[in-house]
Every structure is written in structure tokens, then in C-alpha cells.
Amino acid sequence: MKARHSVLSLGLLCIPAGIVYGASQQVLGFQDTILSAIGIDGLPWPFFGSADEKKGAETLSKCNVPFEVLDLLSHAGVQSADCSAAAHLAESLHDTCSKHPGCHLAGPKDNAKPSSDKKDAGWRASKACAIARFLLEPSSAVMQASEYGEAYEAAVRVNWSKDCWLQPRCILQPSSAEQVSWIMQIIQYTGTRFAIRSGGHNPNRGWANIGDGGVLIDTSRLDEVVVSPDASTVEVGPGNRWIRVYEKLEGTRRSVLGGRTPDVGVGGLLLGCGIPSFSSEFGLACDYVREYEVVLGNGTIVVANQETNADLWWALKGGGSNFGIVTKFVLETIPVDRIWYEARIYGPDESRRLLRAVREYQAAAEEDEKASFAFSLSNNHTIVAFVYSAPVEFPPVFQMFRDIPFQRHFIEPSLGTPYTIAKAFETVLGDRPAFKRDIIAVSTKPDLSLYEEGYDRWLELSKDMMGQFDCMMTFGIQPVTSSAIIKSNARGNPLNLSPEGQQWYTSVIQWQDDKFDDLAHQAVKTSGGAVREIAKRKGILLDFEFLNDATWDQHPIASYGEENVRKLREIAQRYDPAEVFQKLQGDGFLLHKMP
Structure with missing residues (x-):
């Protein structure tokens, strides 16, 4: 494992060498004072110089902290500070000092603590926030x-x-x-x-x-987007939404495999692997991450690529947040520029006809890798989006939908680019209303009878739920061609996908009232459970559960198979031996939660 930065071992923290903010010249002298007083190797925090520099700063004399801490800070030239942060600093200094027999630093005053119970999660969080302010x-x-x-x-x-x-x-x-x-x-x-x-x-x-x-x-x-001079790669920070990445690549005649919805974040989609447009031609979104920059649980910054930390590079392609925080993705671009797209809204009377067309499309898409497709059915309407990675208007691969009556266009038929379709979706979606939402993931082989029977069960369920509380449910079929799977497997990731055409079913429910949370969750579980039961009976159920669409009590990583799970656990232990991401991370699809 190769770290990019060396670190200094400090009494309170480990901080990358040479990085000090604030009164740096005075801090060096202050470190000497601390060294002689309590024998630690240095201080990791910057300091405030005036009340105007930091919001919430106060004259030090007004802060309720021990005299010795005030004296040490004044030796560093610090005249004002955030008093809450100063109190936590005093407590941290006292903790460190207490381990050194020659140290005589007094403890912080009792009323300087936000909590008397140091094991309390809120006290720990307050302490972390205060140190971070420095x-x-x-x-x-x-x-x-x-x-x-x-x-x-x-x-x-x-x-x-x-x-x-x-x-x-x-x-x-x-x-x-x-x-x-x-x-x-x-x-x-x-x-x-x-x-x-x-x-x-x-x-x-x-x-x-x-x-x-x-x-x-x-x-x-962390929102940088830096396109390489030849546009063969692009460096992307995890704080970006996909539309911004597409925009930065506009005019280069290249794009990336990313989110189909423009406001989805980069980080979560790539760590779950992500279904992009153009998957039949290239594979899944995670397969085109050339390199990750990752901060590990102990603060070490590493890179992971095919040559360096290759095991971590593999694990991050669908392994979620189990290994570190990715601070930069280097993405390989793809030669996609001029495309055709259209999106239609169909009425509920066309639902069964649309299901037949979906199955026909899946067969046709096995023969035409340029086709991409999205399908989301609800009680009121169905939205179908067609994308083709060449400037060909309504290509034959979508002909099964041509004569099905639709209510209106969601997006007009257009020749454009990956950025212009993202912009079109952004325009029509607008500021989406706020709802509580839940979701489910099930994967199966393609089968029309499954779709029809699953839809019947979903329709009965959704009507029942709508009768009990204000909600809306969707029935989503996400076609994934054999070509997409084979190309993804060839690049290597932990997903362990079966090399055949399939569909990744998802159902979303949205509602407002907190008192229906349990009922809403049970609704999506029942929807996914019906599809799973029907598929199992027909012999077409697949083990894989798509992490990006899984609900909180699913275990998508377990669906990657015993061997890959074993490898992922070994890699997590190698890069995070203290299990920071397992024990301190609030929640997620974490390895330690798996059965």
C-alpha cells in the first residue's frame, strides 16, 4: 500500500507533513513550548488571530478554559478564538498531558464541557466539530x-x-x-x-x-472537473453532479459513462457501479474508473489503479463505502458525441402493451449495442426514454414502440450530445418536490410472463397503498444486455455478474407522512418480493442485487458471491485495520452488517 503523503506522528493527531494554517511562524515556537511542557511532538491545529477572522471568535480571556491553556495560546500570539473549540482543545491537551508524569497542566473546568459523559456520542461529535474548526x-x-x-x-x-x-x-x-x-x-x-x-x-x-x-x-x-489535454481522461471530484461532468466534456467529442439522471452525484453512483447509457457498447460506469484517490480510515492518502493498490482499485468498483473516502476519480472517456434521443409519456391504458414492447426491445438490443433505454411505470403514466449513440433518428431497434399511442413528449426527439440530453432532463424535471422515498432491487432473466404477472401484483399492491395513505409507486424494468455484462466482466469488478441478458427490477415509493414509514417500506419489499417469488418459480431469478437501487435491509454485496465477499473483507481489513468505516460510519451497505 503506497501513501501519497508522509505524516508526522503528533500527540493528538497525525497530520500530513508541512501543512499548518494560521499563525505558522508563531505556531512553531508554540510547538517548542508544548514540547518542553508535555513532551508531545507538535500541534495539529491553526489558530485565530482576530475576532474578525473566524465566525464566533471571542477574546481569549472570556473563554472558560484553564489559565495554563490561555497562557500557552497567548505564547502563540493568539488573542481570540472560538470558545467552544478552545474548551475542547483544553480537554484534549489535558488528556495528552495526563499521560506524561512531568506535565502539570490543569484539567479543563467542569462547566467547559458540553457533556459530563465522554462516551456520549454527542460529546464525541461536539469534540470533533470543535477540533475541525481549528x-x-x-x-x-x-x-x-x-x-x-x-x-x-x-x-x-x-x-x-x-x-x-x-x-x-x-x-x-x-x-x-x-x-x-x-x-x-x-x-x-x-x-x-x-x-x-x-x-x-x-x-x-x-x-x-x-x-x-x-x-x-x-x-x-470537492468539485473539480479537469479534462486531460487529449480528452482521453477526466479527473472528477465526488462532489459533482453528472450534468456538470457532461458539460465540461462538451465539444471534446468524448463523454463518460455516468448517471442517466443529471442531478445524481458522482461518488455514490460509481461506488455502486452504476447503470449508464451506452452500457451495451462499453460496460458499467465503474468499469471506466482509471484511478481513485482515497483517504483511508487513519487519514493516509493513497491512489488505487491497475498498478498501485490494485486490490483496492478492484474493490471500489461496486464495494461501496467500506474502504475509504474517494476524493478524486480519474475516468476514462468514451468516443461518444452526436446522439439521438427522445422521451415519451404514455397513459395507463397502454401499460400492458408497453410491457410486451419492453421484452421485444430487449431481444432487439442484443443485436444493436448503440441502443439505450429507460422505463418507469406508475399508476398515472409511464415514461419511456430512448437513446441511441449515433445521429440516427428513431432507429429500428425501437420500432416496437413506434405505433403505441402516447400522451405527449417528455423530451422532444432530438439530435444532440450527452450534455444536451442531460440538460433536457434537468429542464423537464425542474426542482422536484420533496418526498420521503424508499426503493428495492431484484435481478432476473428477461421474461414477458414475469413482467405481466409482476405488474398485476404490483398494480394490486399500489392501489391498496394509495387507498391507505397518500403515496405513489413505480414499476421499473432496467434492461441490461449480455454485451454490457460481458464487457463489464472483462474489465474486472467484484459484482460476479452472470454473462447473459437480464433486467434489474426496481420499485420506488414516495410519500410524506412519517406515520406511514413502516407501511411504505413494506410496500416496496412486497413489490420486490413478488418479482423475486415469480422469477424463482420460473427458474429465472438471478442472485445479483444492484447496490445503487437496494433498500436498507437488503445485503447487495452478499450477492457478489462468497469468494468475492471474502476478498472484499480481506481488502477492507488491509486498508482499514482499525475498522473505522465499519464501526464509526453511521450506516450503509457495510461488510460487518452482512449475514
């Missing part, structure tokens, strides 16, 4: 509800599902891999629970947000 620049990179009010609430509401609108003790918004490294070291040092968010599209509660007992690492400031 480390992260600008100060707004650490958002707390008490200080940032509306901005904090807006950051909470980024998540697609209202079920994920939780209230973390603070929201940390790092702008570099180094800052993510500091955060992970703070988390490990304080034992604080955490969640990671890219775009927040996963609807499972606790996956991309966390409550008051933890901190949220929001990667939205």
Missing part, C-alpha cells in the same frame, strides 16, 4: 445549526429523500484530500460517528446523512 479553512467549512441557520438547513435538505433530512452535530465540507485526511484523523481520535455524502441520492436513512450524534462529511466542495 483545522478547516474557510471557517464556513464547518457548519453548525446554531451559527449557520438557513445555510445549515439547506445543506441538510440536499438529500433526495426527506427520510435523510437528519440533523448532524456539524456538517464538514472539505475542499481537498488533505482536509479529508484531517477529518478522518479527527474522527478516529475522537471516536465520532460519521456519514459521507456525494449527491445524496441514496434514499436510505443514515446512508448519506446522520443525526445529532455524528458528523456529516459533505463532499460538495
